[in-house]
Amino acid sequence: MGLVEGKVALVTGASSGIGRASAQAFAREGAKVVVVDVMVDGGEETATMIRNSGGEATYFECDVSKAAQVEAAVAVAVDTYGRLDCAHNNAGIEGPLTPTADYPEADWDRVLGINLKGVWLCMKYEIPRMLAGGGGAIVNTASVAGLVGFRGLPAYSASKFGVNGITKVAALEYAQAGIRVNSVCPGVIQTPMVDRLVAAHPEMTPALLAGTPLGRFGQPAEIAEAAVWLCSDRASFVTGHTMAVDGAFIAQ
Ligand code: NAP
Secondary structure, three states: OOOOOOOEEEEEOOOOHHHHHHHHHHHHOOOEEEEEEOOHHHHHHHHHHHHHOOOEEEEEEOOOOOHHHHHHHHHHHHHHHOOOOEEEEOOOOOOOOOOHHHOOHHHHHHHHHHHHHHHHHHHHHHHHHHHHOOOEEEEEEOOHHHOOOOOOOHHHHHHHHHHHHHHHHHHHHHHHHOEEEEEEEEOOEOOHHHHHHHHHOOOHHHHHHHOOOOOOOEOHHHHHHHHHHHHOHHHOOOOOOEEEEOOOHHHO
């Protein structure tokens, strides 16, 4: 019996990296999965990978910063699979690596719009569906940059501190209604996002490795494990928690 057997899960940012690994892990552990992302090719590929492994998945194209698209994505879960039990609100972008005083306003708005407003919009439309089904569990992807400061990432950091904040607010508001809400804070994970960052700034690699006591970058599947567990009934007394999965990055 899988950790989330028979449940319906929605995962955003599921065309790539952590979101793809999460969608696959939810499916492997018995959930039917709605794969949500702006990137159509990657999303269809994730859904196909899940179906080829014997799971059930549907891809839906959605920009999480647009309310009507998020509402439609959440409706797909209910229309296709009858309910919504679990959500991993994970879509995010890094934005440029630029110090605070030089940071472009347009990038500030874009990063906050996707990373923070996007997570809020997801919860806004997921929670009523979960309430209608008698409860549920949400995990939002924040970051270690939502726990400590990172030079050159003012908007990203603001968005991720914000994600940890609204996670706690929603956890308090819906605890009595049977909805648990947690966040996961990845350290440095080997995904296209980090590949882009280190390709543009190769000098960062030794510093990132040196800052990770486990001495290596994490793998997307290692974040997916945490997300699925947090959404499973095994985590029934865990809510309002920010879980670092970071090789002890912030333990120092
Ligand atoms: P990734 O490989 O770039 O995957 C992110 C996915 O989200 C991509 O498919 C991307 O599509 C999609 N996306 C971007 N904007 C979107 C939007 N407006 N609506 C819907 N989907 C959108 O990155 P990742 O590393 O897996 O990151 C996943 C999450 O983990 C992010 O929230 C990130 O901040 C967080 N995180 C990552 C790390 C790390 O080290 N990798 C560390 C801490 C936190 P496009 O490629 O077309 O933009």
